[in-house]
Amino acid sequence: MYLIPKPKSYKESKGDFKIRRGMDIIISSNSSFEELDSAILLQKEILESFGFKLSIRKSFKELDSSIVLIRDDSLKDESYKLIVEEEKIKIIGKGGSGVFYGVQTLIQLIRRDGTFLKCLEIFDEPYFKNRGYFHDVTRGKVPKLQTLKELIDKAAFYKINQIQLYIEHSFAFNGMSEVWLNKDPITPEEILLLDSYARKRHVELVPALATFGHLYEVLRTKTYEKLCELENKNTDEFSFFERMAHHTLNVSNEESIELVKNMIEEFITLFTSDRFNICCDETFDLGKGRSKDLASNIEEGRLYVDFLNKVIDIVKKHNKKVLFWGDVIVNHKELLSEIPEDVVCLNWNYSKDATEDSTKVIAESNRELYLCPGVCGWNKLMNLIDNSLENIYKMVSYSKKYKGIGILNTDWGDFGHINLFANSIVGLAYGGSLAWNPSVDREFDKFYEEISLIEFGDKTETLVKLLETLSKCQKVSFEEIVRFKEFNNEIVNTDIDILKEDFKISKLISEEIQDLASEVSSKRDMQEFIISSRGVVLINEFFIKIKQDSSDKKELALKFEEWFYDYMKVWRDRNKESELYRLREVIEYLCSYLRSDN
Template sequence: MRLLPMPKEMILKEGSFTILPNTEIVLDASCNSTDLQAALELKKEIVDGLKIDINVNKSLKKENNSIYLRKAKGNSECYKLTVYKEGIEIEAADEAGLFYGIQTLRQIIRNHGVCIPALVINDEPYFAFRGFYHDVTRGKVPTLETLKELADRAAFYKLNQIQLYVEHTFAFKNLTEVWMGADPLTAEEIILFDEYCKQRHIELVPSLSTFGHLYMALRNKSFRHLCELEIEDKPYSWYDRMAHHTLDVSNPESIDFVKNMLEEFIPLFSSDKFNICCDETFDLGEGKNKALADKVGKGQLYVNFLNKVIDIVKAQDKKVMFWGDIILHHPELFDQIPKDVICLNWNYAADPVEINVEIMAKSGLQQYVCPGVGGWNMIMNSFESAFPNIKTMVNHGKKHKAVGVLNTDWGDYGHINLFGNSMPGMIYGAALSWNPDYDEEFSKVDESISLLEYGDKTESLVGILREISRQQTVNHGEIVWWKDNKFLGFPEISEEKKKEYFTTDNEKVIKAHDRALELSEELIKVSREVSSLRTIDIEEFYVSARGVALLNALSLIIRKYDFGREGSALIYSPKEMASLLEKWIADYSKVWRERNKESELYRIRDFYMDICDYLKTL
């Protein structure tokens, strides 16, 4: 049986129960309106998947030929699911447990249809906090409907936290010049999404950049005086926005700027937590505060400002989270950080080291381990690095008693990676967050996700996506580095550094191009087996496969004409390449708009149109 997460204990029995048109979903009399909503979700699964329109009822006692839902004593979020010849019973200690038992039953139905095998499942989560972190700030702002879809998917796999990464993509009342042109999330959208999440037992934890990564604010004339480095008028650059723009910690206006944002943002969320970020403060002590950093140390500068932000948030009675990358370089300063904050300990390598998780565990601070779904800078997520990363980070968290897992989905360099491509990684992270002892081969995990998430009875869809990801001999991030260097002059890339770019053997690049196009056709064939609810995902997968092929072909042109490498074979002439890229961008724009606001799509379009114009001159 394919279940994600795999239950803690499952005992198969002899016999089965058949769901019939006269079967009822029966709530115990003690069940409330929240439980009723979960029962209606189960009814929808049966109606949509089995084409049987069964009724929902309430009763003082269990009845035969029913799916009986009741409350019992036990731990929060745990449940017991029993299938016997006369019916099905789900019992749980609270609404969340009953909801999770229903999600498991929904998955069993997707495995077996109307004939449910007799079994007993006793289940509870290993990690108390199981989250997904979604970037909504680096170019792509989802619609409210897309956010609701994310919550539905997360809840189905028993995640109980979602965080949305925000730098400038919230409509702050007094920061119009910062978010203008970004189609930001509004206060009403966040309030509505917060309530939608609560109904699915998901805590929407606010996340706001409050120290580094403030490019869109600090490049504006009204706020650039708050930047650690002196800001000049320069063209927009994806590379530059990732590399700089940290607040000047010595300017009292900096903390006022942060305080104003926080006091407007905090009230929108019902969560008792707040993620202040404070990661990758690359420029700290490199500009206006260099003399001070030389005197007291960059670590001390960091902790001093961090604690100011912590105090603002704690004054609103919120538990503070922050990213741990900077403080891990200064373990001697751990004792200056309040012990009631939570450190978000991230590492996205395919084989992430254990030492940082161990160091944090010894510091006395609570921590979440934070792996990633590997989509940033990529057209198709890198399954080959993301899945091992998730598995290993969760294992580190289990070993060192982390309180949670926060699986991340970033959108560096314009957020070209599409929503659907991140879902397999999100699901795998959810499975391990609930049950870290789940230890299937990745090919088997792919099959389970194909069936449960996409309704693909061939169980091949996610395996095709994994194979597409393997064809990326060049990624979008490398194209960005090349173009920003060639046309904007940064990042500066030496001739020696250029030798590291686009080095895959020509024949391998050509084979990868051809294989990506073959796989795009395989996607179309298997799409007939996929649930109609996942049509947009298929569109995203298809345009991604074509994008992988085209970037491979583009890399051959770059190294022949720009790097002057002899013997570089081409798949298309430069002008043919330009035409194909233009058609692809049109299709990409269409799928972008299916799930997202217009937001900063124009940056991706203009980026590749500039490349097309260049190709036409060759």
């Protein structure tokens, strides 16, 4: 069928419709500016695909030799019908969103079939009302506004209707320049512009803000160090591992909740969404430092729930629905009943072997929940595609079984976010596909072919399978590179023969990806794939040479520097400078080591 997501109903018939110069895109008389926006997107796709521009007009009649967009509010929310006849194409949708999704499907048909479209009838509607994508913009990489708009477009194309941008320290909070000065933060104006852009594409921009754990950059400052659970942490040198593992708020200090309140109240006003994700995950240090005396009288779970409820109360006063990560509370299930019933628990698990245990715990508490899989790109130059798809497939199935109200597919950026934008698109699309229609067969190889053609314009339909094969060659990842720098040249414990095999395969795959570049229409994404593949090869080579104590390590230093020079250019194309300098420091350390006598 080659459509992502798969429609609920698809039936082909004899004949075809030819898209040709001189036709019109007609908006029905009862339509609004939402349908006009959809018509403009279709007009743009046809111009880019075929080189001619169709006129847009409004009419009471369904004229032949035209593409007609019709609003029918008797249909279910977000549903549509797409009818291709020999004389015209009709898209009939519930409100602006239904018409919009019908247009996205028509665009995919155009990419699949060209100017001659098969006559067919499609009826389609979503399974999950909440279909989200969670994108880390705080662990090192801050996208440009145009890139965030591109993310919105990608999400909408695959019928994702919620986007969350994860913020710890990368927002320009008023009076907190000490925190964000060297981070190239997202500004309030950028959030306002992005929210408006997203709404026109039927995507809800949901705020997501760290409000309990994961406040490393905030709690290392002179001003806020006193609110850190662990003492004397502002004197340590920067560490990627420390940023991941520590820096929870001290719940025994009343100023902690005041800080959270001030951040929330500045942030919340920028969004039209009626939801707010307070995060509150991985509070690793809770009760182990300044609140230790309090913890000696109150168990850790009670400390967590009491502070969590304070944060929930702040958000609810602004009439927002609260979302939070469920990893802590599932370990204290006896306290679930003390959390307000109207909050949503975000249950995450990123393993391809994910079980349903935690989902069952939350479901039995009668709390609403989203299931949260991942695109599995963090710490990697190339996403673990097969792991991601297997994980998404399982987590969506658990959401069906336990009546979850949504899917929130995640894209994290641990250890500097070296992973590039294009590498996550496959997982994004698959997550959107299953959130819309989970009743599809588990045929990953077929999906690789579909996404290669529809998203990347690869007529050979082989690109994503190459990427998937490359991803399996990462027995060591960028996390091990960071560990080597931060932990006294610690060498990963991986068999040398496995590394050599990974190196050989990754080198061949990298060359194949570069050879395929001329066949792929998405040139920008292709450059990111090429850069990523070269990096996988170099990391494998690095650990082989230091394990074997090779004499030609200085030549590898040159390769790393030349590669990273190209990497920086690709980074800067879609992202602000942000924390690129931190990644450069890691590469410079490797190259210095390779040139030393050791």
